Amino acid sequence: MALGEFDIIAKYFTAAHHREDVVLGVGDDAAVVDLPPGHKLVAAVDTINEGVHFPAGTAAADIGYRALAVNLSDMAAMGAVPRWFTLSLSLPAADESWIREFAAGLFELSSEYDLELIGGDTVQGPLSISVQILGSVEADWLARSGGRAGDVIFVSGVPGEAAAGLRLIMEHDARAATLAGRHLLGRFLRPEPRIALGRKIRSVAHAAMDVSDGLLADLGKLCAASGCAARLDLEALPASPPMKSLFDGTRIESWQLGGGDDYELLFTVPAERLLEVEALVADEVRCTPIGRLLPGRGVQCCRGGEPVDVSAGGFDHFARGS
């Protein structure tokens, strides 16, 4: 190794200390931070591994960006403000240009949200990146368990785009270089954390979570946590022009339902507050009503009001580690 562990940390991961609430940052045995008065600490950690969560050969800057983005998405789902993060890096070799690019992607996103890296761990091993995100929220955090029968289910953005982008990458599809293809690749490589949306819906949403494993699976988790069933209206699922220009309807639907990696927000609101929700989210990303919570258990997909069995229709479960 050209660079030792301490050189790597000192050169690339001792970012300028800039937040006033960081009492002690990188360099000691642990970090010490101040929470804003009245806030609770919100913590989440996610690991991404080469070959499982991103294809081998993914650009280092995109890996750095994505490792933080997937964690920010968990803060968004809680309605929390992200503030600090720690980074555990397992690297096969101290390839300095790789580390430089990785750090550039990571800090590009962290500076957008004024986050400070306050510690971590650096070891040799297979390429694996763990980010722990730390944030805070007032008393009105969001959880998966608050949904009630009768709630309208919303999803932000266009679920399925990330899976379409991943498919273009995995199949070395030449259309990845088109305008539409580049948009879809970007949705996989650089998901946009819905932090502002999560903050805004705190006042109206009963339940929220982020979509990382696929809409159908994640809606099932929200239902289970809330003790509800759900009706999902297939024709209501949003699709984008880039998806529609490159793929047929059957594939699009399988990604809308089963594609992971979108990191959009799924949330439920009481039906009588729909207008309020629309006004609240108007300046943010498009949010689409896609069904209702009902008494009972499980998720039923419907087309034209009629129940359909999506598992029978060539539904691509997109089995992958997560």
Ligand code: ADP
């Ligand atoms: P310790 O022996 O106390 O676990 P280390 O020698 O692993 O500490 O790390 C020294 C300091 O560098 C600690 O403050 C740790 O948080 C920080 N650090 C190590 N790796 C990273 C990293 N990848 N990013 C940010 N800080 C790191």
Ligand code: MG
């Ligand atoms: Mg120590």
